């Protein structure tokens with residue numbers, strides 16, 4: 001039985017608390033948060049104790065910690081938890097700063113404990129099936145990847161200000177998805193961004209709409225489209241054109257009813273947001289972590305994957321500012 005401490009008791013921590021408690025091979029021992037009331041509430045819900053972060057990290061009876069705190073705390077907590085001998089699953093992104101994330105990567109490697117980054121979309125059954133079909137050779141050689149990732153509505157501007165920007169906070173998932181499907185990082189990143197949805201987001205120094213083009217050493221191309229607003233729901237699709245055909249992973253819908261009348265043919269909207277769409281993926285992510293840690297096998301997503309996606313986010317941020325493509329080897 002893997003004994004787990006959960007750091008953070010906010011939005012995503014609640015999802016992870018459910019996954020940890022539902023897994024037959026793990027138990028949620030303790031929860032911490034700088035907001036003690038939040039930690040107490042979440043801990044009580046799952047029969048765990050509320051403790052402070054230091055006490056969780058120092059407890060030799062805790063085998064693993066799940067870091068679901070605000071992004072600017074991730075590198076410090078990864079370093080401290082691995083130094084204390086814990087296996088770690090840390091939410092994305094690794095850090096707001098690429099330099100800090102790279103320093104953390106060195107410290108964690110020296111500490112020698114497993115660190116997985118929470119790129120939950122790799123565990124979505126639809127994207128997993130697309131990747132499996134690609135690997136089975138069903139569309140031949142991949143040539144053009146298109147990732148669509150639209151949120152239903154923008155977050156508050158107060159969140160935008162501390163998020164690190166759309167490329168680090170939101171598109172980071174799509175950078176990792178591109179790396180997952182293409183099997184390697186691109187050589188160059190070209191980005192265009194705009195604050196057409198909410199000028200307040202622009203005033204806060206961020207963009208809410210962006211297109212990124214990734215080019216690969218062998219000539220393959222990937223395009224990522226992001227928007228903070230899609231009025232019809234959470235739009236999450238992947239399309240991959242290969243030499244022998246096309247693979248498309250479509251949205252999950254609120255229901256499967258299709259209405260056909262004299263007025264036309266209509267169906268349900270996509271599920272509202274990430275909590276609805278990716279709940280099975282969060283559970284599968286936790287299963288994969290427990291399996292790797294308890295068997296000593298390879299992690300399905302590593303800290304290196306987290307740093308690789310952050311480097312692409314950094315390159316995209318610079319490209320959107322300068323208007324020129326940025327080579328990843330210059331980052």
Ligand SMILES: NC(=O)c1ccc[n+]([C@@H]2O[C@H](COP(=O)([O-])OP(=O)(O)OC[C@H]3O[C@@H](n4cnc5c(N)ncnc54)[C@H](O)[C@@H]3O)[C@@H](O)[C@H]2O)c1
Nearest residue numbers: 008009010011012033034035068069070071073091092093
């Ligand atoms: N993988 C995903 O789909 C996904 C979805 C949402 C958020 N996230 C990531 O998860 C992290 C948390 O996001 P959220 O939406 O849950 O935010 P949130 O603000 O709801 O929760 C963060 C919590 O961390 C606590 N906290 C901050 N510093 C702390 C510290 N030093 N020690 C203990 N607790 C501390 C805050 O008090 C807060 O309760 C972010 O890094 C975000 O990027 C990932």
